[in-house]
Amino acid sequence: MSTTYVRNANCDIFSSTSTLESLMHLERHMVAAMSEYVINVEHRLGEIKHYLEEFSQTAGRPEYHNLFVTEDIIGNPLQAFQLIKQVEELEEKYNSLIPSDEDLNGAALALVRLQDTYNLNITDLAEGKLLGQHTYIAMNARDCLFLGKHAFNNGYYGLAVEWMQEALVRAHREGNITASVDEISTFYQMALEIEVAANADLKCYITNRGHPWLILQPVKVEVLHKDPYIAVFHDLITDNEIEKVKEIAAPFLERAKVQNEVKRGSEVSDVRTSQTAWFSNEDYEITRALSRRIEAVTGLSTNMDNGDAELQQVANYGMGGHYTPHYDYLLKDMSEEERTYASEQERQAGDRIATLMFYLSDVKKGGSTVFTRLGVTITPIKGSAAFWWNLRRNGEGIIDTMHGACPVLMGEKWGVCP
Numbered sequence: 433m434s435t436t437y438v439r440n441a442n443c444d445i446f447s448s449t450s451t452l453e454s455l456m457h458l459e460r461h462m463v464a465a466m467s468e469y470v471i472n473v474e475h476r477l478g479e480i481k482h483y484l485e486e487f488s489q490t491a492g493r494p495e496y497h498n499l500f501v502t503e504d505i506i507g508n509p510l511q512a513f514q515l516i517k518q519v520e521e522l523e524e525k526y527n528s529l530i531p532s533d534e535d536l537n538g539a540a541l542a543l544v545r546l547q548d549t550y551n552l553n554i555t556d557l558a559e560g561k562l563l564g565q566h567t568y569i570a571m572n573a574r575d576c577l578f579l580g581k582h583a584f585n586n587g588y589y590g591l592a593v594e595w596m597q598e599a600l601v602r603a604h605r606e607g608n609i610t611a612s613v614d615e616i617s618t619f620y621q622m623a624l625e626i627e628v629a630a631n632a633d634l635k636c637y638i639t640n641r642g643h644p645w646l647i648l649q650p651v652k653v654e655v656l657h658k659d660p661y662i663a664v665f666h667d668l669i670t671d672n673e674i675e676k677v678k679e680i681a682a683p684f685l686e687r688a689k690v691q692n693e694v695k696r697g698s699e700v701s702d703v704r705t706s707q708t709a710w711f712s713n714e715d716y717e718i719t720r721a722l723s724r725r726i727e728a729v730t731g732l733s734t735n736m737d738n739g740d741a742e743l744q745q746v747a748n749y750g751m752g753g754h755y756t757p758h759y760d761y762l763l764k765d766m767s768e769e770e771r772t773y774a775s776e777q778e779r780q781a782g783d784r785i786a787t788l789m790f791y792l793s794d795v796k797k798g799g800s801t802v803f804t805r806l807g808v809t810i811t812p813i814k815g816s817a818a819f820w821w822n823l824r825r826n827g828e829g830i831i832d833t834m835h836g837a838c839p840v841l842m843g844e845k846w847g848v849c850p
């Protein structure tokens with residue numbers, strides 16, 4: 433799945449630059465067409481002047497002022513008709529080349545996404561600076577407001593707030609006002625309120641979820657993000673259990689594989705550099721115990737036979753071990769053909785509705801699980817578990833759940849992803 437992401441990212445850049453290139457060609461075309469148009473119009477203007485002269489000599493003569501003489505006028509407006517037709521034709525000819533609203537919206541969203549993905553400084557961008565290079569294509573307050581609205585409409589509330597802030601700064605400075613402070617403030621307030629509400633109620637609490645197993649040992653929940661929901665359950669697995677898992681996994685660990693679209697199958701890849709071992713509920717008591725705990729905590733079924741859950745995957749990352757950003761919903765975006773090439777485990781698992789990952793070790797340095805779109809970081813704490821939903825209720829994948837594992841800088845990292 434990570435390969436898909438990387439490929440898409442490159443595609444985006446490629447299609448963006450090629451789109452820009454076409455736009456540049458289009459602009460040159462349009463300038464040439466407009467020059468031609470000006471010459472044409474000048475020519476027509478000459479004809480109109482000639483017509484008016486003729487008119488003043490005929491129907492327009494002072495002696496006819498009080499008369500209703502239309503023949504000459506009706507006769508000659510063909511000229512005007514010709515002109516209008518020419519203009520119309522020109523417009524028709526170039527209309528399909530002129531970017532539509534949809535193109536503009538697409539471009540705005542692309543810009544918002546690029547800024548987000550590459551964490552570009554909004555002020556620099558608005559000043560026309562791109563990766564340290566001055567492009568001299570600065571944005572005005574209205575441009576920033578426009579991008580802010582697009583970010584907002586696409587659910588990037590944090591980014592919307594930032595673009596609107598930039599719009600406000602610009603609006604205060606602008607001589608020729610492109611958007612008023614009042615207009616921007618209205619949208620800014622709205623974006624700010626939603627952004628704050630979306631992340632409000634972040635809290636820690638203890639619950640038994642009404643589950644008998646959790647009454648004696650309630651689960652400690654730390655909510656890290658509300659929408660999409662990301663939480664850490666503290667002390668969900670004991671040191672004893674951790675030792676058992678490591679013990680059963682050690683002989684089976686092999687280099688983790690990820691889906692590869694080109695070769696159609698799973699293969700060892702630099703996208704994920706860890707060793708993994710897979711276990712089913714039938715294999716070990718400890719596997720079943722963890723499955724039961726997950727059911728109690730999340731309310732989700734961990735039945736592996738009917739495909740509710742995938743096999744339990746124990747992962748061991750050594751120094752430098754990482755997992756590039758990816759989604760945990762996988763099959764959903766695959767064609768039927770691609771699905772047939774998915775690994776046994778992956779096919780059994782289907783789309784991961786949610787992910788729960790136990791951390792079996794602290795990591796001395798690095799190794800955090802990071803949600804790249806949200807800026808949420810989970811530091812592995814031995815015994816805790818990270819939990820998040822990957823799909824919405826309607827089955828749609830939540831793109832903000834894109835996440836990866838940072839390289840382990842010092843020490844090692846163990847995780848179990850049932």
Ligand SMILES: O=C(O)CCC(=O)C(=O)O
Pocket residue numbers: 747755760789799800801802835836837838847849
């Ligand atoms: O190890 C981590 O922090 C992330 C693992 C992960 O994303 C996965 O197994 O899907």
Ligand SMILES: [Fe+2]
Pocket residue numbers: 758759760835
């Ligand atoms: Fe993942």
